[in-house]
Amino acid sequence: MSQLNVVSGGLYTTVQDRGRPGHYRIGMPPSGAMDQYSCAVANLLVGNPDDAAVLEATYIGPRLEFTDRRLVAVTGADAPVTLNDEPVEAWQTFAVGPGDVLAFAMIRGGARVYIAIGGGVSVPRYLGSRSTYTLTGIGGHQGRKLADGDTLPLGAAGDGPPAGSAVPEDLRLRFDSGIELRTVIGLCSYRLTEATLQSFLDTPWKVTKDADRVGYRLRGGKLDFIEREQPFGAGSDPANVVDLGYPIGSIQVPGGDEPIVLLNDAVTGGGYATIGTIISVDRDRIAQAKTGDQVSFTSVDLDTALAARARRRDRIERVRGALRS
Amino acid sequence: MTTIKAQMPGVFYRRPSPEADPYVEEGGTISEGQTIALIEVMKTFNEIKAEQGGTISKFLIADGDEVDIGQDIAELGSV
Structure with missing residues (x-):
């Protein structure tokens, strides 16, 4: 059983994928990653299919403990990232192993970080999507934001880019004022x-x-x-x-x-x-x-x-x- | 001088409800993990907890004012 341990959920961290389009007529919004570009790039960095689910964290990143070998990548907002208290680069593929802990320091720019894990967060699909819609409590992990002590199932990881693969500078986000x-x-x-x-x-x-x-x-x-x-x-x-x-x-x-x-x-x-x-x-x-x-x-x-x-x-x-x- | 910084943006409150006493007065002693203020953002009131013990020598933001991520909330003196 492959799982991810949520040591700390951060402020508002949810499971999101590309979204749940096609149900607007019954009053259901699409949910999905708010920053679709960062979500897509995070998945590419770990070799995931385009529809894999990632974690979206607003303002305060979660603290995550891994239980097996995986590729991981962080995109989106600019926040210092650490693995076992050692800095790791965002917009870049890195490998983790059992017991490794991923953590974030205070955000310097932007609002939302995206964390992709090789194999994806494999919570059950609801109406074709793993995205969390907290207002009605559907999708994602029990239809809610992550809490301290949660465990998330991870999918089987395929091959991904080698650790150290990086997104070219001009294809990363820039945070301008205004x-x-x-x-x-x-x-x-x-x-x-x-x-x-x-x-x-x-x-x-x-x-x-x-x-x-x-x-x-x-x-x-x-x-x-x-x-x-x-x-x-x-x-x-x-x-x-x-x-x-x-x-x-x-x-x-x-x-x-x-x-x-x-x-x-x-x-x-x-x-x-x-x-x-x-x-x-x-x-x-x-x-x-x-x-x-x-x-x-x-x-x-x-x-x-x-x-x-x-x-x-x-x-x-x-x-x-x-x-x- | 050590300061306590806001980890999120929002509106800063020094008391749990409008009529309640402040969590801590200036000059008051706090211990690690103690709630010292609230920041309201995304329709939730989030407790700001002290990461270390000490004395709040001064609050740098007024009750009800807007606060930005990384902004100094209070000056922390030693116990």
């Missing part, structure tokens, strides 16, 4: 005056303490909705519309002053006007924004969004190629 989120304006932006929409784009927004896998609440400006008599079926707040499906990454502004970006574990529909949607690739960026960080929205068109998605795919393939050579 995070730009490219946004496709709509679906309900017609509810804002043009001047308000412009001020939404011009405002530097600050990430509040209410920022998690469900959504990020921001502060920094006030948005005015066009006055109207609310249609039948819509609530009385000017930010209300008749219920609609919320795009993943969509931005709503209940009350007009605190925009909320809905993310991987968010509610799938409701009655707030969504004034824009951050492009799927930039969910990776907001995933690495932490409480107190500044973000801003830039208007882009759909072609730009699709090109960005193709570019991310290309970057992942470049990592795959670099690790093969």
